[in-house]
Amino acid sequence: MCTAIRFTDPDGNLYFGRNLDWAYGYGETITFTPRNHPANTGHRAIMGMAITSDDFPLYFDCANEDGLAIAGLNFPGYAHFPETARPGTTAVAPYEFPLWVCSNFASVDDVERALADVTLVNKGFGSFPVSLLHWIIADATGCIVVESTAEDLQVMRDPADVLANQPGLAWHLENLRSYLNVTPEAPASANWGNAKLTPYGAGAGMRGLPGDVYSPSRFVRAAYLNAHHAPKTGEQANVARVFRTLGGVAMVEGCAEMNDGANELTIFTSAFSAREGRYYYNTYEQPAYVSAAFTDFDLDGTHVQQVAK
Ligand SMILES: C[C@H](CCC(=O)NCCS(=O)(=O)O)[C@H]1CC[C@H]2[C@@H]3[C@H](O)C[C@@H]4C[C@H](O)CC[C@]4(C)[C@H]3C[C@H](O)[C@]12C
Numbered sequence: 503m504c505t506a507i508r509f510t511d512p513d514g515n516l517y518f519g520r521n522l523d524w525a526y527g528y529g530e531t532i533t534f535t536p537r538n539h540p541a542n543t544g545h546r547a548i549m550g551m552a553i554t555s556d557d558f559p560l561y562f563d564c565a566n567e568d569g570l571a572i573a574g575l576n577f578p579g580y581a582h583f584p585e586t587a588r589p590g591t592t593a594v595a596p597y598e599f600p601l602w603v604c605s606n607f608a609s610v611d612d613v614e615r616a617l618a619d620v621t622l623v624n625k626g627f628g629s630f631p632v633s634l635l636h637w638i639i640a641d642a643t644g645c646i647v648v649e650s651t652a653e654d655l656q657v658m659r660d661p662a663d664v665l666a667n668q669p670g671l672a673w674h675l676e677n678l679r680s681y682l683n684v685t686p687e688a689p690a691s692a693n694w695g696n697a698k699l700t701p702y703g704a705g706a707g708m709r710g711l712p713g714d715v716y717s718p719s720r721f722v723r724a725a726y727l728n729a730h731h732a733p734k735t736g737e738q739a740n741v742a743r744v745f746r747t748l749g750g751v752a753m754v755e756g757c758a759e760m761n762d763g764a765n766e767l768t769i770f771t772s773a774f775s776a777r778e779g780r781y782y783y784n785t786y787e788q789p790a791y792v793s794a795a796f797t798d799f800d801l802d803g804t805h806v807q808q809v810a811k
Pocket residue numbers: 503504522523524528553560561562574575576577578596597626627630631632633634635667668717760
């Protein structure tokens with residue numbers, strides 16, 4: 503499973519992060535695509551988590567120098583990509599979609615407009631299978647979710663500022679209504695007959711928030727934690743906010759098996775700060791952040807640059 507969140511600090515800077523939950527990694531590391539890389543048609547510097555094949559970055563999530571960020575999350579059972587583009591639309595393959603978005607656009611509004619003329623097509627990269635994903639795309643103003651299904655390509659505003667896995671965003675947003683009673687406030691005491699009931703301590707208002715790592719539960723919990731986190735000032739506190747919130751929906755190894763019996767766990771957690779133009783991540787066994795900033799790289803170069811693991 504995977505979960506992604508966005509929020510802004512009190513100065514309006516975007517923070518964006520994701521958990522990558524799976525049974526294994528792919529050798530991914532922080533990967534920078536300079537403005538003049540041949541596949542960077544929009545000439546925006548891009549950084550995120552990827553593996554690289556033949557100097558082509560296969561991003562799991564990434565962000566650009568204008569403060570636009572995207573993450574791909576599994577969406578099997580729902581994701582469907584037609585073989586060919588609808589007449590009059592541009593074909594974009596799922597493996598190149600994060601790069602295409604961050605290369606060509608500076609804002610969620612611009613991406614949303616452009617997607618009216620795009621078909622996400624069923625095309626893989628080399629011998630890799632096509633990933634069955636949906637995507638969250640965020641900037642300082644908000645976020646959208648993109649879902650290509652057998653019906654159509656849906657581009658939806660996401661007022662919850664989070665995404666998990668299946669089902670689709672519309673279902674998750676509807677499901678949130680079942681939890682509107684959950685609150686940070688301490689409930690008043692109650693009298694049930696002659697029994698006087700008082701809270702043991704903090705957290706009593708959170709009873710009912712699901713504690714498991716099933717996708718609907720992670721969506722609800724991430725939405726609650728993200729919406730209620732205290733606003734923070736400064737880079738360190740906001741990066742901590744991303745990691746603490748995503749820690750609230752992280753997967754502990756051994757608690758949830760995948761279909762093949764393998765244990766799913768939070769392989770890495772990442773955070774992008776548009777304030778500093780910096781990408782941070784940690785892994786299951788290495789909780790200390792590793793980070794890189796756009797300014798660490800040759801912005802006008804032509805080749806992908808990777809941060810050694
Ligand atoms: C497995 C990852 C999604 C994790 C996730 O959402 N898990 C949910 C588990 S569950 O179903 O809900 O149980 C996805 C996210 C991004 C994907 C990668 C990116 O799309 C980049 C390339 C794309 C290639 O087509 C396949 C390899 C790949 C390197 C992908 C491998 C894999 O599908 C990744 C890493």
